[in-house]
Amino acid sequence: MKTVLRPMAVLGIAAALVFGVGACGKAKQAEKADQGGGSGGTGLTVDKGFKVGLLLPENKTARYERFDKPFFEAKVNELCPKCEVQYANAQQQTNTQQQQAEAMLTNGVNVLVLDAVDTKAAAAIVNSAKSKNVPVIAYDRLAEGPITGYVSFDNETVGKMQGEALLEAIKRGGDAKRAPIIMINGSPTDPNAGEYKRGAHLALDGQVIIGREYDTPDWSNNKAQEETEQAITALGGPGKVVGVYVANDGMAGGSIAALKAAGFNPVPPVTGQDAELAAIQRIISGDQYMTVFKPYQPEAETAAGMAIAAAIGEKFEGADQKKDNGTVEVDATILTPVPVTRNNVKDTVAKKPYYTVSEICTPEYAAACKTAGLG
Structure with a gap:
């Protein structure tokens, strides 16, 4: 595997891939809906909307609440304005995540996006969802069981x-x-x-x-x-x-x-x-x-596109790889991470939609920011 040499080029390519896929997927779904299809055998359509469940693993890591959740919700709203996102964070508790998943399934969620606390234990969630004909997209971590798709980084x-x-x-x-x-x-x-x-x-x-x-x-x-x-x-x-x-x-x-x-x-x-x-x-x-x-926006947006495609029985066009989780070989989208040192903070994370310079360069860090070209 090769080390990334041009971080911003990678970010641009990843974003373009996701945005292109999202637009393409939306167009295909709309076209099929116009033809009276797009249900995938379940009767679900983008025009009517449906319930999308998002299960994240913990809140010790700041990314999940600040980035993954809002990026995911925004993309679902863009691709399927009438869809409803149900969200739960397990706070690093396997049993809690199991209960949250069961509550969503009982409440009629039509597709689950799962970032598992414990990927082996998550097989119970995946199997329970399958018994109700609810597809599961593994997010960031490769859950065990009969999942439908997977998005993560290398x-x-x-x-x-x-x-x-x-x-x-x-x-x-x-x-x-x-x-x-x-x-x-x-x-x-x-x-x-x-x-x-x-x-x-x-x-x-x-x-x-x-x-x-x-x-x-x-x-x-x-x-x-x-x-x-x-x-x-x-x-x-x-x-x-x-x-x-x-x-x-x-x-x-x-x-x-x-x-x-x-x-x-x-x-x-x-x-x-x-x-x-x-x-x-x-x-x-x-x-x-x-x-x-690990650019959160393309990852979350890819997961949203995958989830909507799975719910209505469409193939997600952005999946460019296969991943075997021990139970099934699924379509996967594997994105490229970006190394960050003091030399490239300005060109990677110190910009929308991530951090502002004012957030990074609080008074305590003002002098260091000037040295790094941020202040």
Whole structure:
């Protein structure tokens, strides 16, 4: 897999793909409705509208409430103005998500978009939906069971980008093996975490010394901080750690807090993912080295188009790959992530529809923003 060299080109291509697909899909649905079709055997049409369920996994990660949900709802409204979106967030609780799904199915939802807390446990949701002839689109994480479609990013590439960026930063200070690194991976119940981890190891194995490595339950920021503290103690403290691979931004915040508390000054390079506002500010200030931005808008809009197509029995034209989840091989759209460092914040996330410069450059970060060309 190749590292992205032109982030903005990728963003433009991804957005164009989604917008083109959305327009094409809408036109096809309207055409079929005019011909008296478009029901997919269920009697559902865009003209009449129907119920679309969106199940997101947690709210510790800021992206879901701020970006994924509103982008998804807006695209559904554009493609199917009479459709109703039912939404629930499981707050990282598997049982809660199961209950939310059952409530939506009882309430007559016609299609589910599911970002699973636990992808294995999610098979129960998928099977229950199938028994009611309700298609399920797996969103961001590949749920098990007879799903109808899948949209996400190239997760192994995410991990490889993180690993390559960390290695590059470490090498600027000398021999990459002059001291060990710490690895803070994601939740073992999230298959994406395993793919990030695999990609990171592709970049790092043989190049660095991995002093301590952890798989972090529930993507817990507090647990990541504790793991980093344990690793620092075991490895010998300041000067004995040259970098920290962290799978996402929330946990990166915990790791950085542990490094600072242990007396690391400056903090060694730390990776992240999700381009959270706090992480972008840490990158601007130099506390975090990089994050991986997964453009939420094209992902959410693709999921909306997939869901509407599945509900009315149409083929979603934007699915360009196949993905096997162990039960079925489904049509999938796999988008390209974008690495973000201080050098390209301005060209990636510091613009609509993501963050404004004023949000990033609060008084605490004003000087650092000027240095980065934001203020």
